[in-house]
Amino acid sequence: MAVLRPILADQLSPSLASLRDADRDSDWLLFCEVASEAGYVKHHQKKITLLFSAMRHYAEQLREQGWQVHYSRLDDPANTGSLVAEVARLAALLGCQQVVATLAGEQRLVDEMQSWQQHSGLPVELREDDRFLASHDDFVQWAAGRKQLRMEYFYRDMRRRYQILLDGDQPVGGAWNYDSDNRKPAPADLAAVEPLRFVPDAITSEVQGLVAEHFDDHPGSAEGFHFAVTREQTLEVLEHFIGLSLPLFGDYQDAMVEGEPWLFHSHISFYLNCGLLLPLECIEAAERAYRNGRAPLNAVEGFIRQILGWREYVRGIYWLKMPDYKTANFFNAQRPLPALYWGAQTQMNCLAQCVGETLDNAYAHHIQRLMVLGNFALLAGLAPSEVNDWYLAVYADAYEWVELPNVTGMVLFADGGVVASKPYAAGGAYISRMSNYCKNCHYKVKERSGERGCPFNYLYWDFLARHRDQLGNNPRLGMIYRSYDKMAADKRELIATDAAQFLTRLDSGETV
Ligand code: FAD
Ligand code: DLZ
Ligand code: SF4
Numbered sequence: 001m002a003v004l005r006p007i008l009a010d011q012l013s014p015s016l017a018s019l020r021d022a023d024r025d026s027d028w029l030l031f032c033e034v035a036s037e038a039g040y041v042k043h044h045q046k047k048i049t050l051l052f053s054a055m056r057h058y059a060e061q062l063r064e065q066g067w068q069v070h071y072s073r074l075d076d077p078a079n080t081g082s083l084v085a086e087v088a089r090l091a092a093l094l095g096c097q098q099v100v101a102t103l104a105g106e107q108r109l110v111d112e113m114q115s116w117q118q119h120s121g122l123p124v125e126l127r128e129d130d131r132f133l134a135s136h137d138d139f140v141q142w143a144a145g146r147k148q149l150r151m152e153y154f155y156r157d158m159r160r161r162y163q164i165l166l167d168g169d170q171p172v173g174g175a176w177n178y179d180s181d182n183r184k185p186a187p188a189d190l191a192a193v194e195p196l197r198f199v200p201d202a203i204t205s206e207v208q209g210l211v212a213e214h215f216d217d218h219p220g221s222a223e224g225f226h227f228a229v230t231r232e233q234t235l236e237v238l239e240h241f242i243g244l245s246l247p248l249f250g251d252y253q254d255a256m257v258e259g260e261p262w263l264f265h266s267h268i269s270f271y272l273n274c275g276l277l278l279p280l281e282c283i284e285a286a287e288r289a290y291r292n293g294r295a296p297l298n299a300v301e302g303f304i305r306q307i308l309g310w311r312e313y314v315r316g317i318y319w320l321k322m323p324d325y326k327t328a329n330f331f332n333a334q335r336p337l338p339a340l341y342w343g344a345q346t347q348m349n350c351l352a353q354c355v356g357e358t359l360d361n362a363y364a365h366h367i368q369r370l371m372v373l374g375n376f377a378l379l380a381g382l383a384p385s386e387v388n389d390w391y392l393a394v395y396a397d398a399y400e401w402v403e404l405p406n407v408t409g410m411v412l413f414a415d416g417g418v419v420a421s422k423p424y425a426a427g428g429a430y431i432s433r434m435s436n437y438c439k440n441c442h443y444k445v446k447e448r449s450g451e452r453g454c455p456f457n458y459l460y461w462d463f464l465a466r467h468r469d470q471l472g473n474n475p476r477l478g479m480i481y482r483s484y485d486k487m488a489a490d491k492r493e494l495i496a497t498d499a500a501q502f503l504t505r506l507d508s509g510e511t512v
Helices: 035-039 045-064 083-093 107-113 116-120 136-143 151-162 202-214 231-249 269-274 279-291 297-321 349-361 366-379 384-394 400-411 428-434 455-466 475-486 489-507
Strands: 003-006 028-032 068-072 098-102 124-127
Touching: 003 083, 028 045, 028 083, 045 068, 045 202, 045 269, 068 083, 083 107, 083 116, 098 116, 107 124, 116 124, 136 151, 136 297, 151 297, 231 279, 231 297, 279 297, 297 400, 349 366, 366 384, 366 400, 366 428, 366 455, 384 400, 428 455, 455 475, 455 489
Parallel strands: 003 028, 003 098, 028 068, 098 124
Antiparallel strands: none
């Protein structure tokens, strides 16, 4: 019996559940470049380039290995433009009697996949995606009966379960978490590691042309694309990171430097999330580096926590809390996303730098996403749906299962405290400590108010004052509210006036 086995753009892994019992002689593997997936938000042109080029390379390799592969190109006149219609069309065209697929990573597409049977008229088997280290059931069991779903405790369980960085049953070095060592600002003479850049081959160049032609109204550009697009290349990226950047990854994990978008980060989220790399191999490579004396514990533990802890945890939260999570809006924030997120001029240098790098590279590192771009969205009261759409569109590693909990939970506190125990709100002092952005800024980070006062300063206090009803009882904010209460009344008034004026200017489209 011929089985059609559709493979989504983020399912580029030979170990995929739906391929396990595939038959090279009778079955068809199907890849589809479709307008519906490329356009449901305006994905960055480099993100589409990455996914289409990686799909084309992978399909080619599978063909060379003797598989029957059908590849629907975006510009094929027969392409119907959606996965549901392509599956129905090609199942009939290729004479398949059944469809077997691995469930998509996000609710929207899972819902669509559940309608494939009806549309194709064939039995459709949908299998759980088991490339993650915690299944949905594992997470549900972990969460059951807990008052708080803190990542740190989930992470410790995962360390024990996978025997990562343990001496016997104890954490290597005596502590589970070395984050306190990982908050160094970058020194002025810091030499960051350059990322490994790949020259586009014929397949990638063709995709760049296609993307430029069909998605020119999407953010960014397909020009300057240098990401890995094959499994072999992504393994080189991993090796490059482990050998060169991992030793300093921990120290400068939170640092931000003007003109240095890549620093000591791994830049592997693009590849982990589309399946070219698998989480355990990255974790094990980092642990080996520690055991061989090639990288210190604070760096290795910090890196492993991001993948074994945060990445698995946010996916667990997503499926535990959907579909309500998508509309969560604890603060009832309603402000539209200002044009500066799309590159309109701003005098706030930190925002200008982080937005600029994001639009150029389809990448920004975690602290830029959290403490500059996200912090501003939180303090300015931007509507969660608009902020989520932006993050989903602009980053090449963005899929709803990972983007939504980071934005709605970690950044906006729109889930009311499921992910974070308090909002990650900060004034300009944090950005000044962790970056060199303030040196070149129109605003003065040490000034708390007035025309040249750093907007993060008054927006921070105004945010806390505005949301006292919701946050006043949070034990982690008690000291901060006490400081606010100790401020002279005229100072508090100035904060409110400056914030109101700033937000009015933002709303009216003025350059802020
Ligand atoms: P590194 O700093 O080298 O970290 C190693 C790996 O750890 C990453 O590749 C990633 O797989 C994982 N990781 C680290 N932090 C997180 C996290 N908070 N959640 C999940 N995985 C994590 N990550 C995405 O993969 N896709 C997203 O759409 C995404 N959106 C984000 C939105 C916001 C507002 C914030 C604050 C974070 C978001 N992250 C997202 C997490 C993180 O910023 C990126 O994973 C990281 O910047 C990717 O770069 P890197 O590979 O160089 O990461
Ligand atoms: C993000 C994306 C894009 C841009 N294009 C496609 C596509 O053409 N074909 C496809 O199969 N998948 C695409 N994707 C990924 C999906 O939109 C979706 O985010 C993931 O499959 C969720 O697991
Ligand atoms: Fe950003 Fe304020 Fe520093 Fe300017 S002064 S870069 S707005 S934190």
